[in-house]
Amino acid sequence: MSRIGKKPVEILQGTKASVIDDMLVIEGPKGKLEYRMPSVISCETKDGKLYFAAANSIKTTKALHGTSRALAVNMMIGVTSGYSKTLKIEGVGYKAAVQGKNLKLNVGFSHSVEYAIPEGIKIDASKQVELVVSGIDKVKVGQVSAEIRHICPPEPYKGKGIRYSDERVRRKVGKAVTK
Template sequence: MSRIGKKAVGVPAGVTASLEGQTVKAKGPKGELLFTVPELISVELKDGAVKVDPRDESKLARSLWGMSRTMVSNIFVGVTKGFEKRLEINGVGYKAAVAGKVVKLSLGYSHDVDYAIPEGITIVTPKPTEVVISGIDKQKVGQVAAEIREYRGPEPYKGKGVKYAGEFIFRKEGKKK
């Protein structure tokens, strides 16, 4: 039994939720999102809450059960509060700046890396060494953060590179004479 899947997802105040077949739609102050629940999962909207249950006891249905409930919960959080990821840039001369719809990253290469900001995502740089990515879609925010981090991931010797805020980088000792 899924402990997460058993709980109904309450519709927050200020959010309009609707159910059309297997698609849950949420409209709130920040925007509109939808999630199509897999066919193995039954979904119902009643008493201001969305309840998901597996249609049968197959392994696939039980594994999709908790995920479906979490995805429905994420669309409600997204349209009310939104999601945010913070990146830190460490290294001499490493910095980021937003110029229009492009993030310019100086990451120690012979050229600057230009990253085009996708639709529905907001990127700000409060400091040259900090990047804040925000939006209403949790998957999209995480994907953008991962793509920016991928340009120069943190290395274990000096800790230079792009890392998530609060991420622990396992440090290695250098060569000894």
């Protein structure tokens, strides 16, 4: 049995959790999230808590046991308070703007880059050099942030590019000129 999977998940006030077949559904003030559990993991609700159980003690089943519980906790937090990630854009003339369902980035290419914002994700670009990606699904928020960062990752010489707000870019020294 997984040590993490053994711990029950407390159903937060203002949220509802239900298990229908293999589907865990969590509803809260910010929205509704669903997770299809693996067939070897079962879940039940009692006394305001979610309990997860593994069908056997195979190594992969133990891993899925802990993962399922961790995803349920992330879903619970997501529907109550949500998740957000902040990205910073550094470079001369580098900026971002939200136009309808697209994010328009000017990041040093000869053309502007358009990124389609997925359903369930909100991007705030009120400051042109700072993006705030937010939503109720932790995985989706992280994935969208990584895709935006991948468009123009920070380079080590001048530090230009898109980076996470808490990311430290390791700088390199440029080519030395000898006399």
